[in-house]
Amino acid sequence: MPLRRLAVLVVLTVLSACARTPPSAVVFGPPPAPAVLDPDSACLQELSMMRVAYQPVQAFGDPDQGCGIVNPVSVSASGAALNRPGIMTCNLARTVARFEGEVVQPAARARFGQAVKKIHHAGTYDCRMRRNGTTLAAAGSSASRGGRLSEHAKGQAIDIVAFELEDGTQVSVKKDWRGAGVRSAFLQDVARASCTSFNVVLTPNHDRLHQDHLHLDIGPHTLCGY
């Protein structure tokens, strides 16, 4: 083989090797940023860290058009147990867990010297309009029927009816909201402080539709109805 052809062959072989083998890792500047976590995944991880007992649920409906939740979870305990599992957005589950740890338990220890072991709720996700309580047959029908969907229809609200203490005492919104006793004081403490966790807080002070529960939601409106 002539010397010139041999030299060309060697050069081509080296270039070919360079093309196949990436250069060794010499990095200038800052390292690449870590991948951004999917917000739903980050929320689920937070639930786990906050001792929330939950099951992810298949997304359903279309909250932009009507009833539905994009990232639903079924929550059975939010620190304290729930009386029954509630379907809600991951974001609401996270907010309820913070509310339980930062508002409910400190208030219970301050007023009763014991913790709340169970939160009794009357509903989370519910495909219905605001105020009239009419359950819609199908998602997405709000626009055609007029009126506004409740935040419950988007999994963004929870109705709390009672708090059950470790010794079994039930502190009921319906029975104990009014009055001068420690149970009323506890409920007032919780309602007042919940305005820092939720966007809308409706209590028996708000209207007759809320005589037996605290409506707490993280929807787009702001109203501290305490």
Ligand SMILES: [Zn+2]
């Ligand atoms: Zn409600």
